[in-house]
Amino acid sequence: MRMMPIASGSSGNCVYVGSDNTHILIDAGVSRKKIEEGLNKIDLSVKDLSAIFVTHEHSDHIKGIGVISRKEAIPIYATQGTIDGILEAGLGDMPEGILNRIGVDIPFYLNDLVIRPFAISHDANEPCAYSITNANKKVSVCTDLGCYDDYTVENLKESDILYVEANHDINLLQVGSYPYYLKQRILGNKGHLCNESSGQLISKVLHPDLKKVILGHLSKDNNYEKLAYETVKLEIDQSENDYKASDFEIEVAKRFETSMLNVI
Numbered sequence: 139m140r141m142m143p144i145a146s147g148s149s150g151n152c153v154y155v156g157s158d159n160t161h162i163l164i165d166a167g168v169s170r171k172k173i174e175e176g177l178n179k180i181d182l183s184v185k186d187l188s189a190i191f192v193t194h195e196h197s198d199h200i201k202g203i204g205v206i207s208r209k210e211a212i213p214i215y216a217t218q219g220t221i222d223g224i225l226e227a228g229l230g231d232m233p234e235g236i237l238n239r240i241g242v243d244i245p246f247y248l249n250d251l252v253i254r255p256f257a258i259s260h261d262a263n264e265p266c267a268y269s270i271t272n273a274n275k276k277v278s279v280c281t282d283l284g285c286y287d288d289y290t291v292e293n294l295k296e297s298d299i300l301y302v303e304a305n306h307d308i309n310l311l312q313v314g315s316y317p318y319y320l321k322q323r324i325l326g327n328k329g330h331l332c333n334e335s336s337g338q339l340i341s342k343v344l345h346p347d348l349k350k351v352i353l354g355h356l357s358k359d360n361n362y363e364k365l366a367y368e369t370v371k372l373e374i375d376q377s378e379n380d381y382k383a384s385d386f387e388i389e390v391a392k393r394f395e396t397s398m399l400n401v402i
Contacts, residue, residue, distance in 0.1 A: 139275040141299050142399045144168065144176035146354045146391035150198050152176070153279050153301060153354075157272045160249040163190045164268055164279045166202035170209065173202060176396040184210055189248060191240075191255075192216040193282060194265035195223025204229030207236045215240045217255065219264025242266050256293040258283040261328040269293055275402050277301070281355040284329035286339050294343045298402045301391070302340060304353040304370055305330035306360040314360055330355065333366050337373025344374070344381040349402055354391040363390040 144152040150168035154161070154177065161182060166173060174184050190212055193199055203214055203224070208231070215238045216224065224237065240246050242264075246253045250273075255266040260282045267280035267290075278294050281303035294300060311321055311332075324330050331339065340351055353366050367390055371383040391397045 139270075139272045139277060139298075139402050140180070140399060141277045141301070141402075142176070142180065143301065143352060143354060143391040143397040144173055145394065146397070147356055147358060147393040148198050149358070149393055150201065151281065151355065152202070154180075154182075155251075155270050155277050155279070156182075157250050160188050160251045161186050162188055162248065162251065162253070162270070165193055165199040166190050166206060167197065167199040168202050170202055170205045173206070179396055180399050184212070187212050189213045189215055191253060191268055192220050192224070193258075193267060193279075194260060194262035195220050195227060196262055196282070197227065199282075200224055200227060200229065204232060207232045211236060213238055215246065215253075217242060217264040217266055220262070220266075223263045254293070256289070258290070259285050259328050261323065261326075267293070269297065277402075281305075283331055284325075284327040286331070286335070290339070291342045294339075296345060296347070297343065298347060299350050299352065299400055300340065300343065300348065301352045301354050302336055303331045303355040304333045304336035304361070304366040304390075305355050306332050306357045307365055307369070308332050308334070310365075311357070311360040316359070324360075330357075333361065333369035334373055336366075337370035338377070340370065341374050341377035341379055344379050344385075348386050350387045350389065350400055352389045352391050352397070352400075356390065356393070358393065366390055
């Protein structure tokens, strides 16, 4: 099983997940050209994709799907709320039947992959995160959530690779230039996870077979890579579980560049 972030952050989000036989994207919030360049690095093309699974309708997660749907007619899967948002987003005409509804907590079988959407708390219309399994391997992609609960933790357990949001440092956000309403949105239960909350969430799902944690969706203005990394690492090391941050690899996904390919 393979996983590679192609882009991460409010500028655009796209994550490749695949097996030897099946290749999918989680979100396509950057241009088709950018996605093609990322896939080319692992000897794939947009034409090799079996499907695109969308987390929610915000533009940094969907702005590439209009062009891709018209050029390649790759099936797009999302919750009904997200589909409604996509249709209202002004992405241009899309081929009939290209948008397919999936339901949270209902496994979707695509060749040798099992994709499990699960609900998250974000200010979108029926947003979700995804866990993807192939045989006994599991990759989870979970960003754009203002808070988490036991349900979130349960869905992320036993991941071999965990891609999770570490959006902002609270102090940087509070003293920064964002307007008050936007600060409140980001800090709210339907906003984004701060670095501390990200580390606390990760601490709850650690297990012996976890290979890697990738921190994603970092704010350009209210966070930076080293701060996110060190804060998450500290939260893990101070948690009450039996694991330390040194027991597995932690990586920060690149904003504009394709990140490392991970193989499990």
